[in-house]
Amino acid sequence: MTIGPDVDPLSYALAPPAGETPAEREARIQAERDAKKRSDLIDQELNRQRAADKKADKPVKILLLGQSESGKSTTLKNFQLINNQKAFRAERPSWRAVVHLNVVRSIRLIVNALAEAEAAAASPVPPADDDPVYPPITPELLTLKMRLLPLQQVEEALLGKLTPGAKLSTAQDSVNAQREASEVYINSATPWKGAFSRLMNNVRSSVDGPEVDEPQDSRDARQLLHACSEDMIRLWTHPTVKLVLEAHRLRLEDMAGFFLDSIERVTALAYEPTDGAHIPSAPRIRADVWSIQIADDILKARLKTLGVSEHHFNLKAGNVVPQSWVVYDVGGARVPFFDSVDALIFLAPLSCFDQVLAEDETVNRLEDSILLWKTIVSSPLLKDTSLILFLNKCDILKAKLASGQKFAEYVVSYGERPNDFEHASQYMKKKFSTSSSFLDKYMGMWLTCATAMIAKQYSPEPVSFPRDVVVGEALIELVFSLRQRSFYSYFTAVTDIQSTKDILGSVRDMLVRQNLTRSRLV
Numbered sequence: 001m002t003i004g005p006d007v008d009p010l011s012y013a014l015a016p017p018a019g020e021t022p023a024e025r026e027a028r029i030q031a032e033r034d035a036k037k038r039s040d041l042i043d044q045e046l047n048r049q050r051a052a053d054k055k056a057d058k059p060v061k062i063l064l065l066g067q068s069e070s071g072k073s074t075t076l077k078n079f080q081l082i083n084n085q086k087a088f089r090a091e092r093p094s095w096r097a098v099v100h101l102n103v104v105r106s107i108r109l110i111v112n113a114l115a116e117a118e119a120a121a122a123s124p125v126p127p128a129d130d131d132p133v134y135p136p137i138t139p140e141l142l143t144l145k146m147r148l149l150p151l152q153q154v155e156e157a158l159l160g161k162l163t164p165g166a167k168l169s170t171a172q173d174s175v176n177a178q179r180e181a182s183e184v185y186i187n188s189a190t191p192w193k194g195a196f197s198r199l200m201n202n203v204r205s206s207v208d209g210p211e212v213d214e215p216q217d218s219r220d221a222r223q224l225l226h227a228c229s230e231d232m233i234r235l236w237t238h239p240t241v242k243l244v245l246e247a248h249r250l251r252l253e254d255m256a257g258f259f260l261d262s263i264e265r266v267t268a269l270a271y272e273p274t275d276g277a278h279i280p281s282a283p284r285i286r287a288d289v290w291s292i293q294i295a296d297d298i299l300k301a302r303l304k305t306l307g308v309s310e311h312h313f314n315l316k317a318g319n320v321v322p323q324s325w326v327v328y329d330v331g332g333a334r335v336p337f338f339d340s341v342d343a344l345i346f347l348a349p350l351s352c353f354d355q356v357l358a359e360d361e362t363v364n365r366l367e368d369s370i371l372l373w374k375t376i377v378s379s380p381l382l383k384d385t386s387l388i389l390f391l392n393k394c395d396i397l398k399a400k401l402a403s404g405q406k407f408a409e410y411v412v413s414y415g416e417r418p419n420d421f422e423h424a425s426q427y428m429k430k431k432f433s434t435s436s437s438f439l440d441k442y443m444g445m446w447l448t449c450a451t452a453m454i455a456k457q458y459s460p461e462p463v464s465f466p467r468d469v470v471v472g473e474a475l476i477e478l479v480f481s482l483r484q485r486s487f488y489s490y491f492t493a494v495t496d497i498q499s500t501k502d503i504l505g506s507v508r509d510m511l512v513r514q515n516l517t518r519s520r521l522v
């Protein structure tokens, strides 16, 4: 048969065969039904796959939270070091400037302490009982102090180059306030690293040959720092300075960004900050053996973060296709509003058990960290977010306890337990873990509500409940949803590249697994 112009070819092709018997018709319709079913199943599978792919394309979002100086930016540097080593290396010159600023800041704190000692000696008013008792300041020290005054120019020149967003306040009050005020802030939104890389690349060329491009002020600053190197070492190692700092209760070696024990190395004209390149990748004997010494300059350098910065990585775990990750570094103890974050890494610095907050000297820093953790854990906004707790600065905690500092003196509930790292760290882990359990906190209320709900469900008569039981029902729902999220905790020293690499590796694997499971559930 031929198809004429007035016949639709599709209808023609689909038309039942001529002379079809009822039995053949039945069989044909059944076959068509089966084919349709198969086709629908394939469509469904394709749609599911598309949705899963769409979900898998979404970046994994990680939020870094914790008190100021808890190690958030240092954790981020580890992410960068592991996942984008080239970019990390390229930023080395910028970090050199930060190391220099850290050195100058420590020297400034010593000079300020000496000035206070001088003022106290010259004051006609007799000292009060709780005033620091300073040793006499020798003329030699006064000369040293004068010779180091030009360092202020170094600070100004480096900060000026850093970014207009950088800030340095010289307000003076208590030791804590001075400490806080002398910090260098950087607004995370400003591209400071680029500015310094350009500057410092020029500097590097000047070390090897005649320098053409480096601005005069920054060259002067760098050479001035180098020229002051010996005086800085003499000041820092002077026995009277040690006594003044003790009287002032200022332990510079415990402060962030401490480089005074390496002045000669870091002020050398050809100085390049170390960045982990020399650390062997061989497995460590024990994961919990940290060493303060191997911490690299870039990880030790301190630059306070202002605002929130966002960093993108392409991570690969096992045979899984590389996935995009976003890590948010939030400056200070702020808990910003974040939608759909996959995981939160909370940093709790255990070593700060003997410190108070700079902004409120009546609050212990460790106590404050627990409070912040509780707020985060009970936030409904983060109820689907996996919680990862880094009990950080374990290296410092270990060193402090080994030097005889008494943990129980500050954490009274610690009682008579042995004053060693093992017991103190486990005790704190338990404290944080129980605070993470919303269920524990509301156990009593939960039981009452559960009983009431069972009664309501099974009672033959309508049961009326007080208002708080309705709240309780919502609470139970929340408790159950909170319990479904994962919680992991680690003892960390994020300045130690090797152990942090291992930990971030397991965090990554866990999140990749979690993401895959979730996408299959779509």
Ligand SMILES: Nc1nc2c(ncn2[C@@H]2O[C@H](COP(=O)(O)OP(=O)(O)OP(=O)(O)O)[C@@H](O)[C@H]2O)c(=O)[nH]1
Residues within 6 Å of the ligand: 066, 067, 068, 069, 070, 071, 072, 073, 074, 075, 256, 257, 258, 292, 295, 299, 300, 301, 302, 303, 304, 305, 306, 330, 331, 332, 333, 392, 393, 394, 395, 396, 492, 493, 494, 495, 496
């Ligand atoms: N020894 C040691 N030092 C650490 C550790 N973690 C962080 N630090 C140091 O502590 C200082 C503060 O760390 P940051 O990462 O800047 O802290 P942050 O949480 O980003 O602080 P803000 O930006 O103020 O919110 C830096 O100088 C780090 O080198 C650690 O585990 N051990």
Ligand SMILES: [Mg+2]
Residues within 6 Å of the ligand: 072, 073, 074, 303, 304, 305, 329, 330, 331, 332
């Ligand atoms: Mg930071």
